[in-house]
Amino acid sequence: MPNEDRISLLLAVGTPKAASPPLIPEGRRALIQKAFRIGFRALHGARIAYGDLVGVQAGQWAQDDNFPIAERPERFSKFIRHFRDYPKEALKDMGEKLSVAHGLASRNSHKAQAAAMNKVSLDRFLWREGIMAEELTPRQHPSVKAFRDVMRHLFADWADFDMVAAHYAYGFDFMCAEDTGKPRSDSIFGAPYAADLSNKFGVKTISLMGLAALCWQCFGFPLQTWR
Secondary structure (H helix, E strand, C coil): CCHHHHHHHHHCCCCHHHHCCCCCCHHHHHHHHHHHHCCCCECCCCCCCCCCCCCCCHHHECCCCCCCCCCHHHHHHHHHHHCCCHHHHHHHHHHHHHHHHCCHHHHCHHHHHHHHHCCCCHHHHCHHHHHHHHHHCCCCCCCHHHHHHHHHHHHHHHHHHHHHHHHHHHCCCEEECCCCCCCCCCCCCCHHHHHHHHHCCCCEEECHHHHHHHHHHHHCCCCCCCC
8 A cells, every 4th residue: 555545545444435445556466476387375364454455265265274263363362462562553553642732632531431432541542533633734743744754664673563463373384485684673583573473483484585496395396486
């Protein structure tokens, strides 16, 4: 999704608008379909959910070969709980501060009861509204572009986190990624989380070239290049 659309799309999650997502670029759709044809599979699990973007067919979803399907969501939740869902909480932290900066609580007193039921402050409850207010009229950032750049990294951390959680949920042997968590220390691939990923959850990361070398060593087949 284009960077300029991500905030509005995030805030539409859970609304009827999310059922009819915008089209992603044709070239990207073609690339994804080619990936499916050569054996790639889609994973269930990501929480930033929208309607059908690329037309995933029944046979293109990953199979629950290592654990029963009923166990996969619990494994996903176990991973999230262990790390205290820190990327999503970081987004909430940002939105809460922006709600304070934009004075949203005083204009949304009718939501105080809902906030109390969720055992959070009203500004915490209004975290999404705070993000939208900052995009419309920046007060804590020099420009809309600067704010979107900050949000881009927060979204990336959340997406990476859910991706690793999904790999653990399925019980896969390797997590293929070029990301090493640098220079952003909040990436799940960063040093602060490496020990728990390896020792507690058995998640082993491998680069694309490392995976190619492993495939060659184990199976001895030539790898087809994409043109």
